[in-house]
Amino acid sequence: MIADHWQTYLVTQASISAGRSTLEIVREAIAGGIDVVQLREKETDTRWRYELGLELRELTAEAGVDLIVNDRVDIAEAIDADGVHVGQTDLPVAVARELLGPDAIVGCSASTLEEARAAEADGADYLGVGTIYGTSSKDVEAYKDGVGPERVADIADAVSIPVVGIGGVTADNAAPVVDAGAVGVAVVSEITAADDPRAATEALAEAVETGMTDDGEQQDR
């Protein structure tokens, strides 16, 4: 199934990379074994994102890593990304699917059971569930409190598409998210702001492996 091998998922954001380029962060993350990269960079203009996207496509394709574009279906098409990730205030999943066709990956953010079921019904290939622990990468008051691994468990039980936990996830708290039923975790700052993004990716992957073997349930999903 699409996305079911996504144990570690990097969402890009140049503004917190301590002066390093997104390309450099992604290169390190790939060296550390990242499974999928999402081009987000919401604060930048379209041309900048498109040009970065072309470079990321080359880099990820060489490494066999999936590349997803946040929100912008047109940029995803233009750079030949593997798919798109839409939030609840982006284009509807069904519209993204129609524009990109049946072979593209369409993911959707869901913070509630209702959103998760709707996204699956509309044809989403995977869900980004969160904010798990609250996060500083979005300056939105509503994201201060996380939904916790419990919400991941509720949603993973209710849908048959893969769930990735996002928001405030670190190597220290990733295991419970996966133990709750997520196939993996998505992070921004844990890798992007790390002193050593490669080591941070490896540590995250290890935490996910730990979560998968915490009990026997995960393997059955």
Place this chain on the structure above:
Amino acid sequence: MIADHWQTYLVTQASISAGRSTLEIVREAIAGGIDVVQLREKETDTRWRYELGLELRELTAEAGVDLIVNDRVDIAEAIDADGVHVGQTDLPVAVARELLGPDAIVGCSASTLEEARAAEADGADYLGVGTIYGTSSKDVEAYKDGVGPERVADIADAVSIPVVGIGGVTADNAAPVVDAGAVGVAVVSEITAADDPRAATEALAEAVETGMTDDGEQQDR
């Protein structure tokens, strides 16, 4: 030729409409004879723009008015708009063309002769040239001073695609822009912030007609 009948061109921006909906402004502009509407609304989220776009598409299609989407090729496709308008920091003209196909209208902003020639070479169907007189609708220092009708004349002489003047254009200063070689003028606040958007559209159309008959050159272009 595509866009060569665009004498009056409205660019939407809800934030300056004095509490009236964009739909209401566009309805009035259509009643006043607007030729083309561009969905911009850069400050809003994707879903909001998409949903407004569906409503604008219905309204403009009924009236036989062209509908263009700013920047977002995906929204243009999703709402079946007539085309897209890209700025110098949006997707390149050639990329927008490839995504939308040969029948769609692709317009491009140009403030210099170099940008204008490049856009035409890349396949643009029309140019938005400006800022003509400087404008308050963009909070960018660089837009404070306008390029004037002189730049319109230079560009209209250099390219064979239609030129629309934009930026600080009002019914009082539109005629020289058209006299300089523009097929028409694009406005944000002149219609959107007007007490009577319908009357403002009619006044603008009249000013454009005046500019077209100021001398005999315009008809020959």
